Amino acid sequence: MEASSMRDLDVPTRILLGPGPSTAAPRVLRAMATPLLGHLDPEYLKVMDEVQALLRYLFQTENELTLPISGTGTAGMETALCNLIEPGDAVLVTVKGYFGERLYEMASRWGAQVDRLDRPWGQVFEPEEIETALKSRRYKLLALVHAETSTGAWQPGIAEIAAAAHRHGALLLLDTVTSLGGLPVQIDEWQVDIAYSGSQKCLSAPPGLAPLTVSPRALEAIRKRKTPVPSFYLDLVQLSRYWGQERSYHHTAPISLNYALREALRMVQEEGLQARFNRHQANAELLWEGLEALDLPPLMPRAHRLPTLTTPQLSPAIDDIAVRRRLLQDFNIEIAGGFGPLKGKVWRIGLMGNSSRREYVTLLLAALREVLA
């Protein structure tokens, strides 16, 4: 295509009800138009401190090392794994969907000896079965997905699982990409050792940052490493020197994305955590009721169903792709399809952050009623 033929960027205003990104609030988008500062400017250092304080509030933690990693949720996954794994370390990954599968693959790539504990997609783990698996070998790390975006499963019992991990000498890694900001994530109360998320899901900032928090116990394990962290970019000790007192240059921070995250986190604080969780739950319940009425029953049983990501099951008569295309073309609504073993069998509907709104649920249900008729 000829560059000269390109016009001003002009994209439709979609209602983003897929698994992320969610719809960003205008004030979050506006924050990105704030003038750039240098990444060591004293005014920017203040922004960094504010972002860290807001992230501690959100993660419900006192962890000093709490920061946004430059990169999407996947960068958070890589950071957590590559800082804790040394070649040959034994790691146990629990797999009950695609993102557990990805953790398994990544841990192997970072040189761990990885064992996996599997559950079919759409199920969750019992703390007892994880503890049994932890007894089989001396693991350094146990990895678990809190909110499995491929299935809509909400893993319960994090505090019990963390306690079991600690009883057997392992650290607990928790993926909170689809939970942080949408349902309770209590890092200190539950004694989670390392957790990460993504800016574009329940925080409704643009994609590109991965909030991450590290417990003193995990930090000690990182400091005791015998080999350097294999990634320079994601090395937490080096990053802590930029985000902590020393302020030494590591990489140029994505300034505008951090402005946006700060604004999104301010919105979380203004709303209050409990009110925010209640809103996510209430809108999800409205959605579930409407889906049942349309004969699209959610895959997950109520007890383990995420309010942030719902997976309605499709009857064979429904043309998955055609319906989603019409939602996008005629209603400007994005939802996503299933994948892996759930491809063509479910949709994935996200009600995350600023996208968790009663009026969006009403519009989506009305649109589905029309398209399915």
Ligand SMILES: Cc1ncc(COP(=O)(O)O)c(C=O)c1O
């Ligand atoms: C549970 C979970 N973990 C990790 C990721 C990876 O995040 P990203 O796509 O932002 O790199 C996702 C993204 O959907 C996710 O849902």
